[in-house]
Amino acid sequence: MTVVSPRLTLDAAGPRLASSPTFSNAGQAQLLRTLPLADIEQGLTKIATLMRGPTRIPTQAAAELAAEWLYASCDRATKLGGWHRPHISSTEAGEVVFEWWRGARNLTLYFSAAGAEYIQVWGPDMENEMISGPLNNWSFSNVWLWLQS
Amino acid sequence: MDPTVVDDAEDLYRSIRANSDEYSYQDGKLVFSSSAFDDRFMKPSVDRSSLRPNSEDVRINAADGVTKVVTADVRRSCKIPIIKNGAPVGEYAVDAIHRPIENDQNDPDNLAHCQIECNPIIESGSRFKKLKAALANLANKHGFVVTPS
Numbered sequence: 001m002t003v004v005s006p007r008l009t010l011d012a013a014g015p016r017l018a019s020s021p022t023f024s025n026a027g028q029a030q031l032l033r034t035l036p037l038a039d040i041e042q043g044l045t046k047i048a049t050l051m052r053g054p055t056r057i058p059t060q061a062a063a064e065l066a067a068e069w070l071y072a073s074c075d076r077a078t079k080l081g082g083w084h085r086p087h088i089s090s091t092e093a094g095e096v097v098f099e100w101w102r103g104a105r106n107l108t109l110y111f112s113a114a115g116a117e118y119i120q121v122w123g124p125d126m127e128n129e130m131i132s133g134p135l136n137n138w139s140f141s142n143v144w145l146w147l148q149s
Numbered sequence: 150m151d152p153t154v155v156d157d158a159e160d161l162y163r164s165i166r167a168n169s170d171e172y173s174y175q176d177g178k179l180v181f182s183s184s185a186f187d188d189r190f191m192k193p194s195v196d197r198s199s200l201r202p203n204s205e206d207v208r209i210n211a212a213d214g215v216t217k218v219v220t221a222d223v224r225r226s227c228k229i230p231i232i233k234n235g236a237p238v239g240e241y242a243v244d245a246i247h248r249p250i251e252n253d254q255n256d257p258d259n260l261a262h263c264q265i266e267c268n269p270i271i272e273s274g275s276r277f278k279k280l281k282a283a284l285a286n287l288a289n290k291h292g293f294v295v296t297p298s
Contacts, residue, residue, distance in 0.1 A: 121282045
């Protein structure tokens with residue numbers, strides 16, 4: 001696997017945000033053997049491309065967290081079923097955004113220096129057709145299963 | 150030009166950068182990313198159809214595409230009660246506000262310019278993320294009214 005940006009390399013010894021995904025030891029050993037590495041590589045390349053601008057450049061912390069969650073979301077979604085590479089973009093606020101669509105449903109993940117959050121969307125009503133919350137392993141599994149249901 | 154009230158039936162056009170992260174095709178179906186409605190001031194710009202009869206004129210660059218949302222749909226997307234000390238004290242609302250640009254040092258004149266704004270003003274990134282999701286969801290109903298080249 002090609003590491004597209006040394007600054008995006010996951011560093012197990014480095015500081016971790018509260019929103020960082022966690023892997024079990026056994027899961028970590030198994031992880032790289034089973035993941036669709038082409039998807040990971042293309043996702044990391046996309047994040048690195050966003051970092052080069054020219055506009056909506058993500059913060060370093062957002063890019064690193066997004067890179068971690070690229071692995072984690074791929075790992076979990078591959079196990080749960082239905083994995084495909086997210087649409088990846090960035091915002092004026094320096095966030096990295098992952099999006100998936102399935103029928104009328106949309107799952108959006110935001111990564112920033114402050115952490116990660118999800119938004120489930122099934123219509124345009126901000127009060128009654130969207131749910132948002134902090135992203136962690138448990139919430140990701142729940143929203144991924146919702147997306148696939 | 151004095152601003153005027155935007156009619157419920159009016160279309161609101163949004164320029165979409167060609168070959169950008171602002172849209173993608175999922176299983177052959179066009180979908181707009183929340184990033185298509187990103188804005189550093191949390192007030193996405195659109196153009197009023199009544200003052201911009203040719204939707205091609207909305208494009209920022211010649212290769213760009215244009216999508217649209219309908220004013221009434223935008224206004225319906227958010228009616229969130231504001232609760233203080235357990236009691237409702239108001240309501241968040243989304244509206245399309247005519248903000249014509251004339252003799253501005255930074256932007257070319259645009260008498261059709263309009264902004265999608267929240268009242269009270271959005272201060273929370275999470276609420277703006279939902280607004281972007283709502284607008285992308287509404288735009289998905291209409292697709293491109295001008296296809297990017």
